[in-house]
Amino acid sequence: MSRFAVIERASIDEVYVDLTAAARERVRQMEGQQVDAEMLKTTFVDGFSQHGDTLQSGDPATLREEERRAGVWAWLEYLHRNCDQQSPEHQLTAGALIVEEMRAAVEAETGYRCSAGISHNKVLAKLSCGLNKPNRQTLLPLCSVPRLFDTLPIGKIRNLGGKLGESVAQHLNIEYMGQLRAFPLSQLQAAFGEKTGGWLFDLCRGVDFEPVRDRHLPKSIGCSKNFLGTEALSSCEQVKHWLLQLATELEERLTKDREQNQRVGKQLSVSVRLEGAGKSSHFSRCCALSQYQAQSIANNAFTLLRGFNTAGSHQTAW
Template structure:
């Protein structure tokens, strides 16, 4: 169950860096002729063309998806070819009869080594990293604050600032004004420094590895992760403290990390809470009565954007998956047949 941790500080600067279609990018670096082409990486099991585990943005435009909404498993290569006849299918490498993820894991390590130059890194998976930039942001704010910069990197001006009004005028100029406000509070100034730092890191990753990535920049891990997937590919979004409730209130419960399973279903059925904002109507005591002291407090916290999880110094991915399916005539029907593959 989730663990409730209070914020240690509301002035932390945390980034969640998420690689864009990473498995596809790795394959495209090995085979440059695939760049710009509709491409998908498929499982080593070739049944019906193999299950899709990564789909390029070019292929997505034709309707190729990893998951089929009306079916529980991923779209397979043969189905992808029906939707997009020109798609290039690349199979995951195989070693000793199993998927070999070494090339993707090693490529992820290249990215982590660059990000770690600016802060403490937590490698959450092969293609996503949390980065604590608090110290780097505080140093920049003290020595070279954004409002004193004579030249602003173009990449940081492409940032999406959540809650920033863009109804009229030059978008980049509005972002520049937000980043360089001398009258901003300390929290926003630190986030502005974080935006500058992350933009440079993303450009450095692209230069050294040829991989693009997207990022969310916020005051905690939960908010940073939510933001990183909002504007992909090759984008970054900043979540000021004043915009946290606007982000969370309309968010479907099931979109929150740790609420996609039984706990989220219980919130929907038992409490009628379908969005994160719906949780605001319940007191902390009420949530504790339903889900226990710890989980109740955690739910009360996340509805308000409170999350004290620290970025752990970990350069290896916490987990990665590898599976094997045996469809049709290859289905495993006896204990003896299962033991062969155990």
């Protein structure tokens, strides 16, 4: 994906892509050309179809594809009639073309299929990504946001799925994101503070300014495992066994990182959390990381840990 534009890894299976520069360049390259609907062969355009307005019979997949095509044609007609070549709407469409190519490249090289959302900011892109899964992409123009937000629960919006979203809904006695538009900026800032109130005022109108940040390399690489209840380790041999399992996994991750990022780890850190009798304790110890070899890592980790064995350092029990 990073071949196409700046990316920000958000989770193990999610990424934000800043297509601003790439979309502007694509618009420049296509100056004077019309976008063909077949170039957007897996794209839905939210707000530009009649889905759900009339009852239809037939194969659901066929009807869904007809709905998708009709929406793309309606969107392209809207562009032709209302938007100049340099408009944000044309840039969104260019972004959708790029994402079609990006998703095809991902599938060709990895075998994985993915969905995507194309919109003006991270909040709208994440929201639209989930509208037409699987293996489809959704373009969400700003003109479609009010209709979508009028029936969208507040908790479905990025950063409003937790306590803040609950607080907004309860304090203002509302349920849907679109209902926020009824409140003036001064009232939102009085209730939730200047910064958060201003953010809510903009967000309910589809406006957000958080940038896509180029992914930074992690400062540490690790692996861990919990041993709960009957799985609790009770002998030194069990501790050694699992340290080796974790060290083997760690060796693989470290080796892959060294190959990809041309860097080497310098320190080994071992952390343990113990829970019981209504309380928990945590300790951590470090030593030099001399080599990427699982058995060596496991031996060093056990040396760091064995002093905490209350059965005694030479006992078989842990």
